[in-house]
Amino acid sequence: MSHSYQTVGWTAFKRRFDTWMLAGAGLYLLTFVGVSSLVTPDGESFTPLQMLIRATGTLAFLQFSFVLSIGPLARLTPRFKPFLYNRRHLGVFTFVVGLAHGVLVLIWYHGFGVINPLLSLLVSNPRYDSLGGFPFEALGLVALVLLFLLAATSHDFWNANLGPRVWKTLHMAGYVAYALLVAHVALGALLTEPHPVYFAMLAVGCGLVAGLHVYTHVVALGAVEAKASLQGWLAVGPAAGLPDGRARVVQAANEQRIAVFRDGAKVSAVSNVCRHQGGPLGEGRIVDGCITCPWHGYQYRPEDGCSPPPFTERIATFATRIERGVVYVNPEPLPPGAWVAPSLIRPVND
Numbered sequence: 001m002s003h004s005y006q007t008v009g010w011t012a013f014k015r016r017f018d019t020w021m022l023a024g025a026g027l028y029l030l031t032f033v034g035v036s037s038l039v040t041p042d043g044e045s046f047t048p049l050q051m052l053i054r055a056t057g058t059l060a061f062l063q064f065s066f067v068l069s070i071g072p073l074a075r076l077t078p079r080f081k082p083f084l085y086n087r088r089h090l091g092v093f094t095f096v097v098g099l100a101h102g103v104l105v106l107i108w109y110h111g112f113g114v115i116n117p118l119l120s121l122l123v124s125n126p127r128y129d130s131l132g133g134f135p136f137e138a139l140g141l142v143a144l145v146l147l148f149l150l151a152a153t154s155h156d157f158w159n160a161n162l163g164p165r166v167w168k169t170l171h172m173a174g175y176v177a178y179a180l181l182v183a184h185v186a187l188g189a190l191l192t193e194p195h196p197v198y199f200a201m202l203a204v205g206c207g208l209v210a211g212l213h214v215y216t217h218v219v220a221l222g223a224v225e226a227k228a229s230l231q232g233w234l235a236v237g238p239a240a241g242l243p244d245g246r247a248r249v250v251q252a253a254n255e256q257r258i259a260v261f262r263d264g265a266k267v268s269a270v271s272n273v274c275r276h277q278g279g280p281l282g283e284g285r286i287v288d289g290c291i292t293c294p295w296h297g298y299q300y301r302p303e304d305g306c307s308p309p310p311f312t313e314r315i316a317t318f319a320t321r322i323e324r325g326v327v328y329v330n331p332e333p334l335p336p337g338a339w340v341a342p343s344l345i346r347p348v349n350d
Contacts, residue, residue, distance in 0.1 A: 017086045021093060025063075029055045049108050054189075056101035058201060061185060063094040064147075064178055065205035072216035075283065084295065088154050091174075095151040098144050105137070136188035139180045146177035159277055168278045182206060236260045236320075236327040239267065239345045247291075249282035252331035257282065258318055260329055261291060261302050266342035268302035269318035269329045276313070304339040322346075 032055040033048070070087050073080040083090070110117035110124070125135040150171055152158075159167045182202065189198045234250050242248055242262035249272055251257050257272035259282030270291065272282045279295035286292070290299035290308060300307055305315040314336035320343040321328045327343065334340060 013082075014086060014089070017082070018089055021090060025059060025093070025097065028059050032058065049104060053101060053104045053108060056097055056104065057185075057189070058198075060094055060098040060101055061181060061201065061205060063090065063097060064181060065209055067091050067094055068174065068178055068209045069212050072212035075216050075280070076212075081294065092151045092154055095144075095147040098147055102140065102144050131187070132191060134187045136184050139187070140184040143177040143180040143184060146173050146180070150174055150177070164275055164278060178209065233321065233328040233330050234258070236329055239322050239325055239327050242267065242327065245286045247282040247284075249280075250329065254331070256331070256333070258329055258331065259291075260320065260327060261286060262345070263289070263302055263342075265345045266302070267320050267322065267327055267345060268340065268342045269320050270300060270302065270305045271316040271318075271333065273315070274298050275315055281315075303342060304337055306337050 029052070033051040036051055036054065067087060067090050070080060070083045070090075074084040106117040106121060110120040113120050115123075121137050121141065125133065125137070127133040127135065150173065153162070153167065153170060162170065182205075185198070185202055189195075190202065234252060236242075236248055236250055239262075242260065244262055244264065247259040247261040249257050249259050257280075258269050259272040259280075260267065260269045263286050270281065272280055274281050274293040274295065276293065276296055276298045279293045279298070281291055281293055281300070284292045284294040286302065287299070289301070291302055292299050298307065298313060299311075300313070300315055303317075305317045307313040316333035316336050317338050317340045318333060319330040319340055321330075322343045322345060
């Protein structure tokens with residue numbers, strides 16, 4: 001969506017992004033197979049199918065790690081906003097690569113037996129009580145099923161019909177899938193083929209995802225509980241320090257984030273969560289008098305949290321005060337759509 005609620009089609013930017021995404025994946029697969037063939041020790045050999053199994057598996061893991069890192073990276077620098085805008089494409093393509101890896105595994109390791117390949121994968125190794133011999137394939141299969149659910153429900157149709165809260169909760173399963181994938185790699189490739197490259201990929205992927213989320217939550221977004229003043233009101237900071245047309249995000253004791261916007265001399269506060277897909281409103285800006293979500297352009301009036309007609313989305317609002325040049329916000333949310341008079345920033349000589 002644009003800031004005026006015009007539907008975004010398959011733009012030239014999206015086409016370029018997908019072209020580069022596919023070209024990058026193809027280059028990675030060719031490079032992986034080529035380099036692996038060159039460095040394979042004498043006396044050992046891998047078939048092209050085995051090479052593709054390893055190439056698609058590592059590509060899916062690296063892509064998934066990057067997909068889960070796009071959110072915090074986009075909070076740290078606007079350079080990653082294009083990836084945020086196209087994260088859905090990259091996520092679906094990650095499932096496709098993972099599916100290719102799974103199909104190749106079934107063909108090579110289970111496709112020439114007397115029972116169904118999928119059934120063979122599930123029953124060929126029942127050693128669930130052994131860490132060294134754990135059937136890691138089952139972990140990868142469950143992760144792939146979760147990725148399928150995320151890919152299949154990625155369209156706005158499902159967000160509209162399931163509701164933003166249910167849709168967001170469902171897509172948080174991506175972190176469960178990633179944990180299963182990490183265990184799949186650790187109990188599989190790292191035990192059967194302990195190559196330093198695999199260790200490095202796992203360490204970098206896990207470190208990137210975990211480190212970025214911890215950093216943005218605790219440091220970049222100030223996830224430490226703000227000290228209350230004025231009988232429980234949260235101190236936001238000097239009014240003059242608020243960027244015009246943008247927001248500063250504070251967090252209440254109940255973990256709720258509040259976006260405090262400045263529009264000229266007016267200061268208003270709303271929920272930081274967009275009603276569309278849970279986007280961070282505090283990272284957006286005011287366009288034509290409305291707070292505009294940076295993800296898909298959904299808009300809300302700062303004073304009452306209502307979308308401009310004919311749209312009906314509403315978000316919670318919060319009361320603000322300015323005392324001695326410092327902005328304060330009441331952490332108790334008002335009902336979605338409740339009108340609140342904005343606080344006024346007075347000139348210094350007043």
